[in-house]
Amino acid sequence: MSTEVATPEVKPAEPLFSKKNRALITDPLNDNNPITVQVLGICSALAITVKMSNAFVMSISVLFVVVLGNMIISALRNVIPSRIRIIAQLVIAAGLVTLVDITLKAYVYDVAKQVGVYVGLIITNCIIMGRFEAFAMGNKVGPSALDGFGNALGYAWILVAVAFFRELFGSGSLMGVRIIPESWYATQGGFYFNNNMMILPPMALVIVGIIIWVQRTYNTKLIEQA
Amino acid sequence: MAFDKNSNSFTFLFATILVTVVGTLLAVTYIGLKPAYEENVRREKMQNILASMNVRVERDAAPAKYEELISETFLVNGEGKPVEGDAFSLDVLKQYKDWKAGVLELDQLKYPVYKATGSEGQVYILPMVGTGLWGPVWGYVSVKKDGRTVYGSTFDHKGETPGLGAEIATPMFQDQFAGKTITEENGTYTGIKVYKGGTGTTDPHGVDGISGGTITSDGVGEMLMRTLAVYDVFLKSTTNSTAAR
Numbered sequence: 001m002s003t004e005v006a007t008p009e010v011k012p013a014e015p016l017f018s019k020k021n022r023a024l025i026t027d028p029l030n031d032n033n034p035i036t037v038q039v040l041g042i043c044s045a046l047a048i049t050v051k052m053s054n055a056f057v058m059s060i061s062v063l064f065v066v067v068l069g070n071m072i073i074s075a076l077r078n079v080i081p082s083r084i085r086i087i088a089q090l091v092i093a094a095g096l097v098t099l100v101d102i103t104l105k106a107y108v109y110d111v112a113k114q115v116g117v118y119v120g121l122i123i124t125n126c127i128i129m130g131r132f133e134a135f136a137m138g139n140k141v142g143p144s145a146l147d148g149f150g151n152a153l154g155y156a157w158i159l160v161a162v163a164f165f166r167e168l169f170g171s172g173s174l175m176g177v178r179i180i181p182e183s184w185y186a187t188q189g190g191f192y193f194n195n196n197m198m199i200l201p202p203m204a205l206v207i208v209g210i211i212i213w214v215q216r217t218y219n220t221k222l223i224e225q226a
Numbered sequence: 227m228a229f230d231k232n233s234n235s236f237t238f239l240f241a242t243i244l245v246t247v248v249g250t251l252l253a254v255t256y257i258g259l260k261p262a263y264e265e266n267v268r269r270e271k272m273q274n275i276l277a278s279m280n281v282r283v284e285r286d287a288a289p290a291k292y293e294e295l296i297s298e299t300f301l302v303n304g305e306g307k308p309v310e311g312d313a314f315s316l317d318v319l320k321q322y323k324d325w326k327a328g329v330l331e332l333d334q335l336k337y338p339v340y341k342a343t344g345s346e347g348q349v350y351i352l353p354m355v356g357t358g359l360w361g362p363v364w365g366y367v368s369v370k371k372d373g374r375t376v377y378g379s380t381f382d383h384k385g386e387t388p389g390l391g392a393e394i395a396t397p398m399f400q401d402q403f404a405g406k407t408i409t410e411e412n413g414t415y416t417g418i419k420v421y422k423g424g425t426g427t428t429d430p431h432g433v434d435g436i437s438g439g440t441i442t443s444d445g446v447g448e449m450l451m452r453t454l455a456v457y458d459v460f461l462k463s464t465t466n467s468t469a470a471r
Contacts, residue, residue: 081237106263110285196390199388
């Protein structure tokens, strides 16, 4: 991979995991998180966080698309005509997403069925277009890959965190494994009800809001000065 | 740079090349993986058919088990009479959509029947399709040799709300069907009603729907009522003829 980074330039090639490049991965996890700070990709965060397994598959698919897409865009950045750059980015994103979709259907059919409609939505995920336009168009292949990886991870952990609460309180299970015993349920003579609000999309927004709140309590530099 | 990347001619050239490359790549991948995908769909169908008679197998084991248990497949028309055609390859979902769109008349519809031997004797497996909240719902109901007692069932959907309507695909909903009957003792058709969720019904011809998944439950109810009525005609004719023999 380091050979890809080394382009004939005057200044010495930067090691791939330099401090600056490491920040590309760690930044999106907290200080510059795509969901909680940039508030991008909210739509998919609402749609596929009912079950943790769906959130994982979505995260992995986004990771694949954004890393590979970032690398392709970055490699082509000097030849993409600027007037059609958004269209070119969209074609590449759509191509990769369709590739993911076909591959899932052929090899992990059960998963593909569960996330089927949402995989197509990756194309419109603002994080992907955002990274292509803001980072890959102006940086080398190596850092672009790291940036894509970091942002996908930042997206993934929020998704999984939201899904954790929604699945636990909405369905009483985690990753499909039952956590709250059947015998507690009112229908079985117990006292417990699943919170159906958790299943509905608006509750995802509330949970994302709470995560933002908690994050800003600990990370005070995110608080905007009035 | 030797060329002007923002010139009109290069913009056209770039767009053409990009689209051609991406298009070719996708076409090749799709054609390459299509057999694997279609085999998955075929095996899943077998898996669903088997699941409705309470035989649960892994998808890879489905074809062998299907061969072993399904003894006969055929199509019947709305009057329960056998008609020409292959039951397994008939796309009942497409047929249903064509009927809803007015391409097919009600009396042109064909109904597949799978005759199988389960652990408790011979069963008839009856496929059905209906409409949920977001898209189609479908399922298979197996009926015992007496032609009225349900042996098992399986339901699935395209995109019902996870945790609500999508619960029709869980055992919690499906296990209610075993032992229910689709006719009265005297043979009057009752079908199987889907009640509001959480009523805890003891109706021998009804099951509990999904709380919070009312439209999906109603869709399943409508599908059961409509399709079982047709199969009831067929089942009455076959059970009568075998009884008379």
